[in-house]
Amino acid sequence: MKTWITNGYVYHYDKRRMERKDLCIEDGKICEICSPGQGERQGNIYDASGKSVIPGFIDVHTHGGCGVDVNDALKDDFEKIGHFFALQGTTSWLCSILTDTKEQTIKSIHEALKHQKEHANCANLLGIHLEGPFLSVEFKGAMPEELLRKADMELLKEYQEEAEGNIRYITVSPEVEGIPEAVPEMKKLGITVAIGHSGADYETAMKCIENGAAACTHTCNAMKLFHQHFPSMMGAALESDIYCEAICDGRHLHPGSVRLFLKAKGYDKVVAVTDSIMAAGLPDGEYKLGVNDVVVEDGDAKLKSNGVRAGSTLTTGTALKRLIDFTGAEMEDVLPLLTMNPAKLLDVDDKIGSLEAGKDADILIVDEGYNIVDTFVKGKKIER
Template sequence: MRKIKIINGNIITPYRIITNGTVLISGDHIELISEKDIAAPGYEVIDAKGYYVSPGFIDIHIHGGGGHDFMDGTEEAYLKIAEVHAMYGTTAMAPTTLTCAREDLLKAVDLYRSANSKNIKGAQFIGMHLEGPYFALSQSGAQDPRYIRNPDVEEYREIIAYGADVIKRWSVAPELPGAIEMGKYLRANGIIAAIAHTDAIYEEVLEAVENGYSLATHLYSAMSGVTRRNTYRYAGVIESAFLIDAMDVEIIADGIHLPPPLLKLVYKIKGPDRIALITDAMRGAGMPEGESVLGNKDTGLKVIIENGVAIMADRSSFAGSVATADRLIRTMVRMADIPLVEAVRMLSKSPATMMGVESEKGSLAAGKDADILIFDDNINIKITMIKGTVVYTSTDFA
């Protein structure tokens, strides 16, 4: 069993930083976190050189990266996306689909299973996130409108039965006919029911939360705010997420989808334990700017990557993020003035709790998976370790 000792690190816990602490790792688990140097004969030593030692980042909403998309329909895409994002600090992720045909969802389940068994160099898969196809057409965003439809009870029950071991989350517009019953069914099957691409008003959101929905997918993006109907104003999903304390939210913290004032507002109202930072990254993450494709490389939507974000070809709206996890932390700390400890918590402990893997991942504690990062003051990743194995080391860290 491989044994590793990390020394000279500023260790980030969920609530504080341990200066010049020590981490002991046995095999694939953390053995000990200490404020002092611990004698450990026979352990391989990694000198953190005064940098931060952090829990690995957990991305619960991600579509692609490195020129690949989970909708490409290949095992290679799954593996390469996991490897690329590990370079930027992601140690666990929830591969996310797009609105598509039933057959494509079933194929995605098969590919998840086969790729998961071979994924030894990239971020671990912690369950699939199905984003669509049950959305409000008026809030389609960059989702392909050809496949948007109302919940089909026979369809979603078949898909859940087929992928019961891997489907952990499903994003749905709760105001659609049949969506409330679907929320109940998802919860009964241990699947997170999330609200997304929706024009729901507060009363509809409240009913949804009472019937299983617990998470707002990419808050502010493709969802209703205050609307006026026949003179009267109605609170939308955004206001509902703020009002309902029990709702979790995720935010695309690239500094573009949400500018700093909105990042600060979400943080102020919801607090770090109810927020998950997500990349929502498409294939352009980690790639040069220019033309790209959202979704399947052959049949997806043509988009343009410029100024650090993907936009529709007609420049009418955003078409996805090209963020990596390290960028999310930089944005929250530098642009939104969030303490580093809490920014890291929103990309580790909080998403781990939402996904139900907090007993294994999300924080540096004895007994948990040795998913560990070393990064500098600029959140440049120096080392990525997944379950005790170093899968990435930067060229300037030897």
């Protein structure tokens, strides 16, 4: 049975503009995009009059939401997170496992896989993001220091085997022993490498980039910042062609910093992420982030022990609004940060990231205030 989304303004990625079109879905894929009134409309009709039809958002860095922490999540918990995310605009995501014990990391991997193989009415879990354990002690952020370690490819291979190849993304610190040399081996495992949580100098960071690192994790946060004599990893990230993650909640980055990233990198090399924790979608209070106790006040998440910021309560739907507000740009201009850019980073842009015939029907219906009205994941409308 076909489903037609009619009378809406459909986002065209190449032209970066909205065009009045009808869009047809069949068997979970976009099968046709055509002018209104062109041909017969048979099947289910969704009237999108007065609304925008845009690609679903892709979040490559999130630790949870709606009361669920990824590190402690069971299969049904992943279902709960995925449903919450879908209603906020995320149609595809990576679950970010914070540095933890080997036993707990493997348990989290197994539970994510169970969900990935059997899920419904929620965002699509693309795979796993390991944030650590090969990270700098100096810039550990919310990482448990005693669990951080030098590069260990045997451990990573074991994790990838347990994940059945579904570890898609990893954050590493360039200055950690063995990391620059390990980047090519990580890529051979099918893992996209990001650099972050780091005090690395410019040269060491550039060595990782030359060896295949493709992104910088939450740029400017938990890293040594730019100095005119010592550009550090931040300078390497901004100068090179890698993608830069950006947490656009107004707390992790000043709006001017977001504009600076876009000026330096262009709108095609910045990836908007939430780095959300279990408190996303919930009121202020006490929560967990992996092994850490976190306190959220006025929506701002910080470690209870020392007040260091620990993830966010951001959602992708809110990130869209913040990006429009921070930049003064049109929605059409900032959408790649939430759609095509993360798809290209993970090398899945042949399936998701834009509205084109043959791609998965991951679609958002958005009103004039940029609010998510409805979400389709692989052609199925998410029920509230």
